Amino acid sequence: MGMKWMLVLVTLGLLLGLSSGAKKKTCDKGWECKGSIYCCNDTISDFFQAYQFENLFSKRNAPVAHAVGFWDYKSFILASTQYQPLGFGTSGGKKMQMKEVSAFLSHVGSKTSFFCKRLCFPHDGICTARGPPLPVCSLRLHLSLTEVQRPICNQTASLILLYSFENLQGLEWGRNVWVQCGDRRSICLGPLYNHEMSPSQSYCDPNYLYPCAPGVDYYGRGAIPVYWNYNYGRIGDALKVDILNHPEYLEQNATLAFMAAMHEWMTPKKKNQPSAHDAYVGNWKPTKNDTLSKRLPGLGITMNILYGDQVCGQGSVDSMNNIVSHNLYYLDLMGVGQQYSGENLDCAEQVPFNPSVKSATS
Ligand SMILES: *[C@@H]1O[C@H](CO)[C@@H](O)[C@H](O)[C@H]1NC(C)=O
Ligand SMILES: *[C@@H]1O[C@H](CO)[C@@H](O)[C@H](O)[C@H]1NC(C)=O
Ligand SMILES: *[C@@H]1O[C@H](CO)[C@@H](O)[C@H](O)[C@H]1NC(C)=O
Numbered sequence: 168m169g170m171k172w173m174l175v176l177v178t179l180g181l182l183l184g185l186s187s188g189a190k191k192k193t194c195d196k197g198w199e200c201k202g203s204i205y206c207c208n209d210t211i212s213d214f215f216q217a218y219q220f221e222n223l224f225s226k227r228n229a230p231v232a233h234a235v236g237f238w239d240y241k242s243f244i245l246a247s248t249q250y251q252p253l254g255f256g257t258s259g260g261k262k263m264q265m266k267e268v269s270a271f272l273s274h275v276g277s278k279t280s281f282f283c284k285r286l287c288f289p290h291d292g293i294c295t296a297r298g299p300p301l302p303v304c305s306l307r308l309h310l311s312l313t314e315v316q317r318p319i320c321n322q323t324a325s326l327i328l329l330y331s332f333e334n335l336q337g338l339e340w341g342r343n344v345w346v347q348c349g350d351r352r353s354i355c356l357g358p359l360y361n362h363e364m365s366p367s368q369s370y371c372d373p374n375y376l377y378p379c380a381p382g383v384d385y386y387g388r389g390a391i392p393v394y395w396n397y398n399y400g401r402i403g404d405a406l407k408v409d410i411l412n413h414p415e416y417l418e419q420n421a422t423l424a425f426m427a428a429m430h431e432w433m434t435p436k437k438k439n440q441p442s443a444h445d446a447y448v449g450n451w452k453p454t455k456n457d458t459l460s461k462r463l464p465g466l467g468i469t470m471n472i473l474y475g476d477q478v479c480g481q482g483s484v485d486s487m488n489n490i491v492s493h494n495l496y497y498l499d500l501m502g503v504g505q506q507y508s509g510e511n512l513d514c515a516e517q518v519p520f521n522p523s524v525k526s527a528t529s
């Protein structure tokens with residue numbers, strides 16, 4: 168009886184496999200995309216070129232950036248050759264392809280720039296965070312024409328000045344200026360870093376599968392920062408690179424850093440959950456439960472998948488707004504236009520997919 172069913176299933180499987188195999192022809196597009204139906208259409212370098220990467224990541228080599236010379240176009244494309252055949256940036260037609268690249272990079276840009284949130288603690292010098300509490304986090308700066316060009320307060324503060332020049336130009340220098348960090352206009356453009364700046368802990372969890380290497384810290388590193396030994400171990404297994412014992416590879420090798428981020432983008436966190444990729448490009452159909460939890464396709468769901476309750480279901484928080492801001496800006500720069508950013512851009516009201524195991528936000 169069991170055998171009989173097995174036979175039927177196997178035959179069915181074969182038939183299905185054969186028929187679908189016969190229909191779908193695979194293509195090779197040079198070294199960039201090989202042996203997949205996704206390689207038959209445009210590939211990423213067809214619609215996203217080096218000069219556009221430079222535009223998006225224009226501040227990456229600025230003096231204030233910590234990872235000068237690190238993030239580059241070649242590394243991005245090299246990393247993507249592993250994932251384009253799986254549909255990364257090659258799914259759903261040209262507009263969707265551009266949107267997916269923009270969405271992915273907006274996570275990278277946001278996560279590797281500094282967190283505006285950090286500015287909103289009182290500190291010494293000229294900057295203070297005094298004043299009435301605003302709905303979004305804010306910082307009061309005293310500016311004068313002569314002071315504008317040089318670092319004011321500490322580096323963190325000078326960063327936001329640099330990145331909000333465009334937005335401040337309409338204001339009168341020498342007055343108190345409110346820089347609203349959570350405001351979409353005062354975007355802190357990344358990427359600037361390739362690792363966490365002031366780790367508060369070593370992110371080592373006693374873990375039998377992926378024990379911490381002695382003397383090694385597992386703070387956030389990479390394009391979408393990886394935290395904790397078990398994540399380094401898991402991603403290292405997938406990429407076949409020993410980042411559990413050598414987490415520093417992620418801040419030394421931009422190709423690897425992008426690959427780790429793309430792997431996370433393409434892989435569901437749990438069974439029965441979509442990958443960020445599938446959820447974004449429309450390969451995923453929300454269940455009734457998802458709909459009730461306000462989890463719908465869009466940029467917001469990618470944050471839900473990647474960061475869960477650290478970013479989502481918390482209302483209008485900076486960590487979320489920062490990604491949205493990057494996305495709108497990048498869509499404009501790529502020529503798609505932010506009016507095509509789509510529905511469900513944020514995840515303010517979404518029920519998080521997974522509770523965080525450890526609070527790994529910085
Ligand atoms: C290739 O492009 C066509 C036309 O735009 C589209 O219908 C098809 O879905 C694309 N193939 C893939 C694998 O995305
Ligand atoms: C800069 O200011 C921020 C915000 O108050 C503070 O957290 C940080 O420690 C300061 N950095 C330095 C190097 O003083
Ligand atoms: C960076 O990592 C990639 C992927 O593992 C590898 O192919 C490449 O050789 C590395 N580059 C350097 C300079 O180590």
Ligand SMILES: *[C@@H]1O[C@H](CO)[C@@H](O)[C@H](O)[C@H]1NC(C)=O
Pocket residue numbers: 456518
């Ligand atoms: C629906 O969501 C609730 C709460 O998030 C969960 O407990 C339940 O198991 C889910 N049901 C299904 C069928 O996934």
